[in-house]
Amino acid sequence: MKILKGIGVLLFMATCTLSAQEISDHALGLRLGDSDGFGAEVSYQKSLTRDTRVEFDLGWRDSRNFNAFKIAGLYQWVRPIEGDFQWYYGVGGGLGNVDFPGDDGGLFVFAAGDIGIEYNFDIPLILSLDFRPELGVVGYDGFSDNFDFDIGLGIRYQF
Numbered sequence: 001m002k003i004l005k006g007i008g009v010l011l012f013m014a015t016c017t018l019s020a021q022e023i024s025d026h027a028l029g030l031r032l033g034d035s036d037g038f039g040a041e042v043s044y045q046k047s048l049t050r051d052t053r054v055e056f057d058l059g060w061r062d063s064r065n066f067n068a069f070k071i072a073g074l075y076q077w078v079r080p081i082e083g084d085f086q087w088y089y090g091v092g093g094g095l096g097n098v099d100f101p102g103d104d105g106g107l108f109v110f111a112a113g114d115i116g117i118e119y120n121f122d123i124p125l126i127l128s129l130d131f132r133p134e135l136g137v138v139g140y141d142g143f144s145d146n147f148d149f150d151i152g153l154g155i156r157y158q159f
Contacts, residue, residue, distance in 0.1 A: 023045075023047045023050075023051070023053055023078050023086075024045075024047065024124070024126070024158035024159065025046070025047050025159070026044070026045065026046055026047075026158070026159050027043075027044070027045040027126060027156040027157065027158045027159075028042075028043070028044050028045075028156060028157055028159075029042075029043055029126075029154060029155050029156030029157055030042065030043060030154065030155055030156075031043040031057055031130075031152045031153070031154040032152060032153045032154070032155075033150060033151050033152030033153060039059065039061060040059065041057040041058060041059035041070075041072075041152070042057065042058045042059075043055065043056070043057045043154055043156060044056045044057075045076075045156065051077060051078050051079065052075070052076065052077055052078065053075075053076050053078060054073065054074065054075055054076070055072075055073070055074045055076055055090070055092075055114075056071070056072070056073050056074075057070075057071070057072045057073075057074075057094075058070075058071050059072075064101075065100070065101075066098055066099060066100045066101075066105070067098075067099045068096060068097060068098040068099065068105075069096055069097055070094060070095075070096035071094050071095055071096065072092060072093070072094035072110075072112060072132075072134075073092045073093065073094055074090040074091065074092030074112060074114050074132075075090050075091060075092055076088045076089065076090030076114060077089055077090060081117070084119055084120040084121070085117065085118070085119055086117070086118050086119075086120070087115075087116065087117045087118075088114070088115070088116055088117075088118065088130075089113075089114060089115045089116075090113070090114040090115075091111075091112070091113055091114070092111075092112050092114070093109065093110055093111045093112050093137075094109075094110055094112065095107065095108065095109050095110070095139075096108055096110070097140075098140060105140060106139060106140035107139045107140060108136055108137075108138070108139030108140040109136075109137045109138050109139050110134045110135060110136050110137055111134070111135050111137055112132055112133065112134045112135075113132065113133050114130055114131070114132045115130065115131050116128050116129055116130025116131065116154075117129055117130075118154070120158075124157055124158040124159060125155070125156070125157060125158065126154075126155075126156050126158055127153070127154065127155055128153070128154035128155075128156070129151075129152075129153055129154075130151070130152055130154065131149070131150070131151050132150040132151075132152065133148070133149055133150070134148045134150055135148075136148075
C-alpha cells in the first residue's frame with residue numbers, strides 16, 4: 001500500500017513538473033490602465049526562478065492639472081493554466097511624487113498586491129490583464145489615505 005502511495009506521489013510530481021511553463025528571462029513593454037491617474041506605465045519583468053519573477057513599472061504624468069511619477073516593484077509567482085495561458089499573483093510596493101500648481105502635493109509610499117492572467121503567443125509577445133490593489137502607507141495625504149483598485153492591460157516583448 002505504501003508503495004502505491006509513493007508511486008502516486010511521484011507520478012503527481014512528474015505531471016506537475018511537466019506542465020510547468022517556463023517564463024521568459026526578460027519582458028519589456030507597456031501596462032495600460034487606470035494607474036491612479038498615471039495612465040500608461042513602462043513595464044519590465046525579470047525571471048528569478050522557473051516560476052517566479054520581479055516586475056518594475058514606471059508611470060509618469062505631465063499635465064496642466066498635476067505633474068507626477070510613480071514607481072512600483074512586485075514579486076510574482078507564475079502558475080500554468082492550460083496551453084499558453086498562465087496566471088500570476090504577487091506582492092510589492094512603491095513610491096511616487098505628485099505636484100499640483102498652487103498646492104503642495106508630495107512624496108508617498110504604497111503597498112500593492114497583484115493578480116492576473118497572461119497569454120504567451122508563439123512570437124515573443126505576451127498579453128496580460130491584471131488587478132493591482134494599492135494601499136497608501138505614508139506621505140502625501142491625497143494618496144496615502146486611499147485604497148485604489150488598479151486594473152491594467154499589459155503588452156510586452158519577451159527576450
